[in-house]
Amino acid sequence: MKNIYQPIKSEIIKVSDESPNIKTFTLKPSERISFATGQFIELAVDGIGEAPFTPSSSPFETETIDVTIMQVGYVTEKIHQLKKGDIVGIRGPYGKGYPIDQMFNKEVLILGGGVGMAPLRSFLLTLINQIDKFRKIILCYGAKSPEDIIYKLEFEKWKKIKKLEILQSVDKCPTGVWKGTIGVVTCLLDKVKVDLKNVVSVVCGPPVMMKFGTKRLLEYGFVPEQIYLSMEKNMSCGLGKCGHCQLGPYFVCKDGPVFTYDKIKDFEEIWD
Amino acid sequence: METKYINNQNWQNFLLNQIEKYDIFSLFVADENNYNYSKLSSKNLNETVIGKYRAQVPIKTFFFPPVEKIIPAAEKKPKIIIGIKACELVHLRLFDSIFLGGEYRDTVYEEARKNTIIISADCTSAKECCFCSVIDGQPYATSGFDINLRPVGNGFVVEILSEKGKELVKKNEHLFQDIVQNYIIESERNRRSVNEQVIRINIKKNINFTKRLNKAVNSVNPEFWNEVSKECVECGGCRFVCSSCYCFLLGELPDFEKYRLWDACQFKGYARVAGGANPKPTKEKRYKNLYSCKFDYRYTNFGFYACSGCGRCIEVCPAEIDIREVITQISADEVRR
Ligand SMILES: Cc1cc2nc3c(=O)[nH]c(=O)nc-3n(C[C@H](O)[C@H](O)[C@H](O)COP(=O)(O)OP(=O)(O)OC[C@H]3O[C@@H](n4cnc5c(N)ncnc54)[C@H](O)[C@@H]3O)c2cc1C
Ligand code: SF4
Ligand code: SF4
Ligand code: FES
Numbered sequence: 001m002k003n004i005y006q007p008i009k010s011e012i013i014k015v016s017d018e019s020p021n022i023k024t025f026t027l028k029p030s031e032r033i034s035f036a037t038g039q040f041i042e043l044a045v046d047g048i049g050e051a052p053f054t055p056s057s058s059p060f061e062t063e064t065i066d067v068t069i070m071q072v073g074y075v076t077e078k079i080h081q082l083k084k085g086d087i088v089g090i091r092g093p094y095g096k097g098y099p100i101d102q103m104f105n106k107e108v109l110i111l112g113g114g115v116g117m118a119p120l121r122s123f124l125l126t127l128i129n130q131i132d133k134f135r136k137i138i139l140c141y142g143a144k145s146p147e148d149i150i151y152k153l154e155f156e157k158w159k160k161i162k163k164l165e166i167l168q169s170v171d172k173c174p175t176g177v178w179k180g181t182i183g184v185v186t187c188l189l190d191k192v193k194v195d196l197k198n199v200v201s202v203v204c205g206p207p208v209m210m211k212f213g214t215k216r217l218l219e220y221g222f223v224p225e226q227i228y229l230s231m232e233k234n235m236s237c238g239l240g241k242c243g244h245c246q247l248g249p250y251f252v253c254k255d256g257p258v259f260t261y262d263k264i265k266d267f268e269e270i271w272d
Numbered sequence: 273m274e275t276k277y278i279n280n281q282n283w284q285n286f287l288l289n290q291i292e293k294y295d296i297f298s299l300f301v302a303d304e305n306n307y308n309y310s311k312l313s314s315k316n317l318n319e320t321v322i323g324k325y326r327a328q329v330p331i332k333t334f335f336f337p338p339v340e341k342i343i344p345a346a347e348k349k350p351k352i353i354i355g356i357k358a359c360e361l362v363h364l365r366l367f368d369s370i371f372l373g374g375e376y377r378d379t380v381y382e383e384a385r386k387n388t389i390i391i392s393a394d395c396t397s398a399k400e401c402c403f404c405s406v407i408d409g410q411p412y413a414t415s416g417f418d419i420n421l422r423p424v425g426n427g428f429v430v431e432i433l434s435e436k437g438k439e440l441v442k443k444n445e446h447l448f449q450d451i452v453q454n455y456i457i458e459s460e461r462n463r464r465s466v467n468e469q470v471i472r473i474n475i476k477k478n479i480n481f482t483k484r485l486n487k488a489v490n491s492v493n494p495e496f497w498n499e500v501s502k503e504c505v506e507c508g509g510c511r512f513v514c515s516s517c518y519c520f521l522l523g524e525l526p527d528f529e530k531y532r533l534w535d536a537c538q539f540k541g542y543a544r545v546a547g548g549a550n551p552k553p554t555k556e557k558r559y560k561n562l563y564s565c566k567f568d569y570r571y572t573n574f575g576f577y578a579c580s581g582c583g584r585c586i587e588v589c590p591a592e593i594d595i596r597e598v599i600t601q602i603s604a605d606e607v608r609r
Contacts, residue, residue, distance in 0.1 A: 001379045005342050005522065005530055047526040072546040089528045207549060234545050236522050239376045243519035249572040254374060272551035
């Protein structure tokens with residue numbers, strides 16, 4: 001019987017700096033792990049702790065897994081000190097990812113903020129891989145300042161893809177070097193046009209951004225069923241046992257982390 | 273279900289026959305009003321208390337210890353636990369649903385569960401804090417055991433439910449006798465009388481709540497939770513002593529070893545996420561969560577409450593918060609509306 005808490009050892013084969021406090025780690029697991037975009041893994045630093053992260057690479061890439069990690073506390077600080085060649089443990093994938101086939105033949109409006117772009121990169125790469133199946137993809141991405149924008153080189157590539165429209169904003173830019181929109185990411189929604197009858201929105205970012213993003217989408221005319229949210233809750237086990245990630249009767253780790261807004265809108269504290 | 277009779281002397285012989293093969297735990301007197309599980313040996317065999325009421329310490333400690341190394345998981349020696357009460361079996365039902373249900377089976381828990389034979393026993397008395405009969409239960413087990421004992425005369429009516437139970441009895445067949453109808457009648461009488469005792473205790477305390485607590489819990493005024501949790505000192509005692517509470521944290525050791533330890537929703541750090549945001553920031557919110565979890569969410573998930581009326585949380589609370597009074601007030605509030 002396989003112990004469900006046993007991690008698979010994985011080697012860090014590349015570390016890329018994305019912004020002053022965000023790095024992408026490319027991991028090569030000793031056993032192949034396949035995931036659906038939007039699912040997450042538990043990553044263990046030896047003797048330190050575990051934390052949940054969503055792979056940011058395409059699920060079609062099966063040899064390696066990218067995780068893009070923002071340094072915010074104890075475990076992530078240790079992760080940021082790791083180097084190429086170091087070994088980490090990973091468990092998973094856990095949870096339910098984005099229901100991609102329910103989005104076929106629709107317009108997809110992606111709304112991302114900060115390190116919330118990590119799961120969205122994986123999602124976007126999944127869509128790009130089969131772009132003919134979607135009407136149109138619009139990506140609205142906001143970061144604190146120009147230097148906080150992650151995946152800069154990839155954005156340049158993505159901008160060339162037909163059927164993919166990209167809008168970016170930064171909250172603040174004191175030096176004036178930024179030529180794009182200044183303001184929180186929701187202001188980008190004023191600039192997009194979608195067919196409300198045939199569109200879904202996928203939102204991932206910090207809680208306040210998700211809150212105001214959802215509010216704005218509802219004002220725009222989206223119905224709750226059209227809004228997919230990636231919920232972040234405290235997690236320990238990742239597989240529906242430890243109780244930490246409860247959201248009403250749901251366990252975010254097992255019933256989520258992706259929920260449509262209608263499923264969770266009535267529970268207290270969803271944005272905290 | 274097969275039913276037999278065993279007298280006290282044969283029962284002791286039966287246990288002696290198992291001591292080599294199993295670690296056997298049974299209830300013993302802890303202090304004036306309390307009983308606890310201790311390891312059985314040929315020396316203390318005479319002192320076990322099979323009837324009476326539940327132990328002070330919750331049954332979960334056998335299957336889900338306060339701290340446990342789970343990678344690598346320790347090998348589990350076969351156990352027999354004797355004297356488990358009906359309220360504890362309700363707890364195990366919840367644990368099974370959480371740990372063995374869903375997409376993943378918790379193999380550490382499963383191993384402990386598989387290697388344990390459960391010999392439950394009817395209560396022959398009740399504590400002032402017991403309220404099983406008021407909350408969908410009763411002071412005797414009808415399922416969830418391998419063998420159940422109903423104390424009668426100079427022995428027990430033995431109910432044999434599972435394959436594990438049958439096997440154990442079969443190996444010692446000569447010690448068991450055919451059941452006598454009078455013993456069944458006597459044990460049924462005992463069951464009714466203890467059930468009535470529990471109901472009387474609670475009527476005396478004006479405990480009276482609706483059976484539809486799931487809706488009621490989430491509709492009360494937020495002020496209500498301020499009021500009830502005012503004196504709570506957030507010690508977490510009520511959660512740790514509760515056999516229906518299963519929350520835990522994983523901890524990391526060198527060489528990718530892991531342990532797990534109990535956690536409780538009453539602690540401030542319970543729901544805190546990176547960066548400091550906390551969806552359950554205040555004592556009242558956390559306190560309400562425990563009722564929502566027990567009477568609404570787990571009811572929604574599994575069709576039964578995550579509370580069996582064992583009353584341990586009432587006994588342990590330094591703030592003297594009585595869960596029965598809280599749910600009675602919630603029900604009254606619902607009726608008024
Ligand atoms: C499904 C999911 C996907 C995610 N994907 C990503 C991703 O792709 N990239 C990314 O950067 N982030 C992601 N996150 C967030 C990431 O998991 C957190 O940033 C990470 O857990 C932070 O860990 P830390 O130890 O560095 O932070 P800390 O702030 O030190 O601690 C985080 C956790 O440790 C516990 N803790 C810490 N201090 C205390 C205390 N004093 N008392 C009690 N408990 C405490 C808390 O439970 C807290 O939730 C994701 C989160 C979820 C749930
Ligand atoms: S909440 Fe209290 S009465 Fe209910 S099962 Fe837990 S300890 Fe027993
Ligand atoms: S035992 Fe009482 S004081 Fe302690 S956390 Fe529970 S309700 Fe609060
Ligand atoms: S993280 Fe343990 S139950 Fe969800």
